[in-house]
Amino acid sequence: MDHHTKFTHIVVGAGSAGCVLAARIAENANFNVLLLEAGPECEGPNDPYGAQNIRRVPMKGQSEVFEDAIDWDVRVELPDDGAYMNVAQAKLVGGGSSINGGTALRNTVEDCMEWVKLGNHAWGWDSVEPVYAALENDRVKGTKEPHPLVRTKVSEAGRIQKAFIAGAIENGLPWTGDLNATGVEGCGASPVCRESNRRISVANTFIDPIRNKENFHLWTNSRVERILFHGRRATGVVVADHGEEIAASAEVILAAGAIFSPALLQRSGIGPTSVLKSLSIPVLQDLSVGANLADHPCVPVVARPKPGAYIDTDFSLQMQARWSSVSREGAIDLQMVCFSYLYAASPSSSSQLQQKPASSSQPQRSLGGTTSGHVAGIGCNLNKPTSPGSLRIQSRDPHVQPLIAPNYLTTANDRAAIRENVRFAYRIILSGAMQSVLSPPLGLTQEIVASDSLLDDWIRSQYSSTYHFTGTCRMATREKDGVVDQSGCVYGVQGLRVADASVIPTIPAANTMWTTVMFAERIGRCVRDRRPVNSYSEMTARL
Missing domain, CATH: 3.50.50.60 (FAD/NAD(P)-binding domain)
Incomplete structure (x- = not known):
């Protein structure tokens, strides 16, 4: 050069x-x-x-x-007792x-x-x-x-992805052939930048x-x-x-x-x-x-794939859904993304993951929440958050990362919308189609889903970033x-x-x-x- x-x-x-x-x-x-x-x-x-x-x-x-x-690997501050997470960039x-x-x-x-x-x-x-x-x-x-x-055509999708579409339709989401059509809501195949598997x-x-x-x-x-x-x-x-x-x-x-x-x-x-x-x-x-x-906060509803439900040649991401929350008609502010493969290492077994600070009540989390190992399921994204955050440098040194505080889920509107999303995902993951390929959801029960306060606590312990x-x-x-x-x-x-x-x-x-x-x-x-x-x-x- x-x-x-x-x-x-x-x-x-x-x-x-x-x-x-x-x-x-x-x-x-x-x-x-x-x-x-x-x-x-x-x-x-x-x-x-x-x-x-x-x-x-x-x-x-x-x-x-x-x-x-x-x-x-940026550090992102969370609005909960000095907790933080590390987010890929x-x-x-x-x-x-x-x-x-x-x-x-x-x-x-x-x-x-x-x-x-x-x-x-x-x-x-x-x-x-x-x-x-x-x-x-x-x-x-x-x-x-x-x-x-x-x-991806549904007929060519992996078993977990096919099951998600079946469960979403069973629970009232219409199929759409083009999620990029103006104003469309429903479930369908994600438009992805690829040629074959490249x-x-x-x-x-x-x-x-x-x-x-x-x-x-x-x-x-x-x-x-x-x-x-x-x-x-x-x-x-x-x-x-x-x-x-x-x-x-x-x-x-x-x-x-x-x-x-x-x-x-x-x-x-x-x-x-x-x-x-x-x-x-x-x-x-x-x-x-x-x-x-x-940023779009993501709350994962995860489960373990049953034997044979996922094979190494499957695509991790193929199908999703977009729709509007009860309070924001036409905003298309809610999204669910089906993933067949997420893997997070346990902090105790990997020096690559930051350990939580002593003052934090939350363990390290990822797009799989706090669960480690291979999981599959549904990522529940809040696409129009109303909780603005901030960023500021901490040093003149370019090697020192800035202080990043997205202020996730700190408004009542955001908490109500993400509850709506998680409850919908819970119904879908318990559908017959998804339960044929996945275990019951990990850590999320009917008792938690039925209570706003319990569900808020669970969401607070599991949410992550979509890197957006x-x-x-x-x-x-x-x-x-x-x-x-x-x-x-x-x-x-x-x-x-x-x-x-x-x-x-x-x-x-x-x-x-x-x-x-x-x-x-x-x-x-x-x-x-x-x-x-x-x-x-x-x-x-x-x-």
């Missing part, structure tokens, strides 16, 4: 957003783009991390086999799309309505929907664009075709310490460890995700004055960086806690954007990867074309 090359644009983070951004910007032959990634490369069928096999998710708490080298080229379940769900119309109310008139559904269509190679919708979306990441779709372009450069294992400024204009970045300064003549664009993009802004003097002054960081711009942190952090650099007007405008430009400075999950104004009622890609696609095109994100008619004319 030539460290003397002059760049017009630096994109920080080669995850689900950064790969898309870099590819779009590099389409302008007048630009010279550098994409920086803190983690390693991951390419080819013989990659060392298991990232190509989509039958399982090679992340801690989901698989018996995982690699610390590609996981930030991808650290490799392709980001979460390289190792997650590959689910590509679109956000909802109601999500867009929320975004518009925050001052983002260019992000209504009429502007967003054609961007999804321009990304997807989806036989169900008849689109033939670059990124593949595949739905995970297709955004790196495969957007970076592989441009690796040899003269105006594109990818540097891995390059953690960024801070952003450089001349006055109020971003002029480059400082790479951690060896302190190399890299200049960008046009823009610096952060795509390090909803945890590390706000941390980088704060280390660079952009954020709440109180946080910056507490660490003796000169305040360049006072903004609500780190506020409005959101958003909102910490909110796209909104300044008066509504905005950090960036509709084109991702950071308020109060020049030459600096954010264009990843951190800018999503409110958390979407869907797995966040595909919404993140959609935001990166729109912002990447506007950078390429040197114009702001525009309205529906202008955007579609450029697609």
